[in-house]
Amino acid sequence: MEDQGTSIPPVFSLGLVEVTNTVIVTWGILALTGVFCWLLSTRLRLTPSPLQVAIEGVVLAIEDAVSAVAPQHAREIMPFIGSLWIFLVIANLCGLIPGVHSPTRDLSATTALALLVFLSTHWFGIRIQGLKTYLQHYLSPSPILLPFHLISEITRTIALAVRLFGNMMSLEMAALLVLLVAGFLAPIPILMLHIVEALVQAYIFGMLALIYVAGSIQSHQLRYPPKE
Amino acid sequence: MELNWSTFLLEVLNFVILIWILKRFLYKPVLAIIDRRRENIEQQLTEAQNQRQEAKSLQKRYETRLEDWEQQRRVLMSRLNQDLDAEKARQRELLANELQQERQKAQHTIEQQQSEATRATEMRALQLGARFATHLLEAASGPDLETRLLKLTIESLSNLSDQTRQHMTSSWHRSTPAAAITSAYPIADDLRRELERTLLDTLQVSATVSYDLAPELIAGVRISIGAWQLNANVRDELSGFAELSYGAE
Numbered sequence: 001m002e003d004q005g006t007s008i009p010p011v012f013s014l015g016l017v018e019v020t021n022t023v024i025v026t027w028g029i030l031a032l033t034g035v036f037c038w039l040l041s042t043r044l045r046l047t048p049s050p051l052q053v054a055i056e057g058v059v060l061a062i063e064d065a066v067s068a069v070a071p072q073h074a075r076e077i078m079p080f081i082g083s084l085w086i087f088l089v090i091a092n093l094c095g096l097i098p099g100v101h102s103p104t105r106d107l108s109a110t111t112a113l114a115l116l117v118f119l120s121t122h123w124f125g126i127r128i129q130g131l132k133t134y135l136q137h138y139l140s141p142s143p144i145l146l147p148f149h150l151i152s153e154i155t156r157t158i159a160l161a162v163r164l165f166g167n168m169m170s171l172e173m174a175a176l177l178v179l180l181v182a183g184f185l186a187p188i189p190i191l192m193l194h195i196v197e198a199l200v201q202a203y204i205f206g207m208l209a210l211i212y213v214a215g216s217i218q219s220h221q222l223r224y225p226p227k228e
Numbered sequence: 229m230e231l232n233w234s235t236f237l238l239e240v241l242n243f244v245i246l247i248w249i250l251k252r253f254l255y256k257p258v259l260a261i262i263d264r265r266r267e268n269i270e271q272q273l274t275e276a277q278n279q280r281q282e283a284k285s286l287q288k289r290y291e292t293r294l295e296d297w298e299q300q301r302r303v304l305m306s307r308l309n310q311d312l313d314a315e316k317a318r319q320r321e322l323l324a325n326e327l328q329q330e331r332q333k334a335q336h337t338i339e340q341q342q343s344e345a346t347r348a349t350e351m352r353a354l355q356l357g358a359r360f361a362t363h364l365l366e367a368a369s370g371p372d373l374e375t376r377l378l379k380l381t382i383e384s385l386s387n388l389s390d391q392t393r394q395h396m397t398s399s400w401h402r403s404t405p406a407a408a409i410t411s412a413y414p415i416a417d418d419l420r421r422e423l424e425r426t427l428l429d430t431l432q433v434s435a436t437v438s439y440d441l442a443p444e445l446i447a448g449v450r451i452s453i454g455a456w457q458l459n460a461n462v463r464d465e466l467s468g469f470a471e472l473s474y475g476a477e
Contacts, residue, residue, distance in 0.1 A: 008232065018234040026242045033246065037253035044261045046268065059258045075259075079251040087246055103239070108232045112239035 008106050022106040029090050029103070058086075065207075070214035073128060077213050080120050084113065085206040088164070092198030095172050096191055104201075105169040107161065114161035117209040118153065125216030134216065160208060167201050358466040362446065365462050369447040371413045373462075377448035378411075378419055381460040385430045396456050397431055407435045408452045412445040412461065427451070 010018035040055060048056060062082040067074040088104065095102035103109045125134040138149045175190045365373075388396075407427065409415075415423070424437050435453060442450070448461030459468065 007230075008235070010232075010234075016234070017238070018232065019238070020232060020235045022235050023238045023242070026239060030242055030246055030249065034249045034253065037249060041253045041257040044257050046261065046265055048261075055254075056258055056262060059255060060262065063259070079247055079255050082255065083243070083247045083250045086250065087243065106232075106235060107230075108235035109239045111231060112236045113243060115236075116240060116243055 008101075008108070020106070020108075021101050022103045022109050025094055025100060026091070026103045026109070029087065029094070033086070033090065066210060069210050070217055073124070073214075073217055076128070077120075077124055077210070077217070081206055081210045081213070084117075084209055085202055088113075088202035088205055089199060092168060092202055093195065095168065095175075095198070096194060102168050102172065102198075104164050105172050107165045110165040110168075111161040113164070113205070114157045117160060117212060118157040120209075121153075121212045121216045124213050128217050137216075156208075156212065160205065164201055164205050167197060171197050354469075358469060362463065362466055365446050365466075369412075369462060373447040374411065374413045374449075375416075375419065377460055377462075378415065378423065381449060381451075381458070382423055382426045384460070385426050385458075388430055393430065393432075396453075397433065406453075407437045408440060409437060410440045410442045410445065410450040410452075412441070412443050412447050412449075414441065415439065415449070423449075 008020045008022055010020050011024060012019050040052070043049070044052060059082070062085060063074060063078055066078045066081055070077060091103045091109075093102075094100050095105065104113075122134070125137075138146050171190075171194050175194065178186050178190050409423070420439070427437070428434060431453070433453075445461035445463050448465070450461055450464065451458040459465065
């Protein structure tokens with residue numbers, strides 16, 4: 001049962017690199033998303049089709065959500081946050097397909113995403129505010145709080161990774177246990193819950209990432225607003 | 229629950245690639261097409277705004293023009309009303325004059341008709357009177373009345389004016405006329421001689437005198453010499469009276 005639930009064995013190895021089921025599913029997601037987006041990009045028209053309207057609605061919804069939190073830098077951070085949402089929704093919902101495991105039930109994948117959020121937070125902060133100004137916010141309001149800032153950076157990244165991993169892994173485990181105990185059709189309500197949980201966790205992860213990035217961008221601006 | 233570094237690194241790489249794919253094939257083209265559509269909408273809105281401004285300007289211009297036309301219309305209507313009033317007054321005055329003339333003409337016609345009616349009535353009354361007198365005198369007349377009328381005739385002939393006498397005799401110079409004396413009753417011889425003598429003396433002619441009886445004369449005589457005729461009898465006098473009275477009117 002441990003092998004079925006939490007352990008992700010490699011499917012094959014390329015030298016030192018072990019390719020797990022998580023990576024293969026992620027590649028599948030990459031391929032499908034890439035092909036879909038490429039086809040879509042070739043069929044964009046000023047008078048949109050229903051599919052184009054839906055896609056434009058998704059993109060505008062992401063942009064609006066990002067603009068609501070970071071209105072001045074929405075176009076810069078929107079690709080990263082939008083990609084997180086899109087990937088997490090697809091990855092979380094992959095668990096519903098029989099025989100396919102959600103990549104986000106793998107701690108390695110969620111940790112990789114959390115690390116990217118951690119890095120992008122500093123990347124956008126330094127890029128937009130400058131290195132000196134960005135690092136100053138670790139010393140405000142008092143240099144004494146610097147250790148707490150550093151601990152906060154690490155713990156929230158770990159929390160980000162573990163929260164997503166724990167929720168998605170537990171959902172799949174619960175569905176597996178119900179399937180083993182109750183029979184073939186019994187896990188359907190659990191799968192319905194899986195859909196909701198997948199969307200909610202994707203939203204939470206993306207929104208937290210957005211808040212972290214926006215916080216790093218706007219920490220200095222909020223304290224010292226630009227003179228008009 | 230252990231961390232697989234290969235998976236970790238590959239997932240990092242995969243996600244970076246995903247970001248690139250989405251940025252390249254989703255965000256950029258979709259946001260570009262949205263921006264283009266927004267620009268088109270903005271352009272259309274601007275054009276619509278310009279057209280609206282232009283329409284407002286045109287509307288204002290046309291309203292001003294309409295006001296001018298309305299003002300001109302009012303002035304022309306006022307002028308037309310004045311002209312109509314003047315023409316109406318003129319026509320009314322003309323009509324009043326015509327009516328007055330017609331009224332006067334009708335009044336004159338009525339007066340003329342009344343006059344003619346009155347005259348006809350009088351004529352009728354005179355005729356009736358003459359007829360009544362004729363009937364009365366037919367019953368009451370006799371040789372005495374004729375004798376008196378004959379004497380009155382002789383006296384009248386004696387008293388003729390020279391002018392009348394010359395006028396009577398001027399038509400007889402070429403031939404000698406024949407005198408015809410008609411009476412209602414036979415005339416006595418002495419009266420015949422006196423009448424012939426007076427007649428010939430007065431007229432200064434010599435004429436053959438013939439006598440005739442005509443009872444319809446009621447009383448008196450009728451003397452005819454050529455074209456000249458003297459009526460000294462009741463009937464002719466009554467007829468003459470009626471005609472004379474009518475002519476005197």
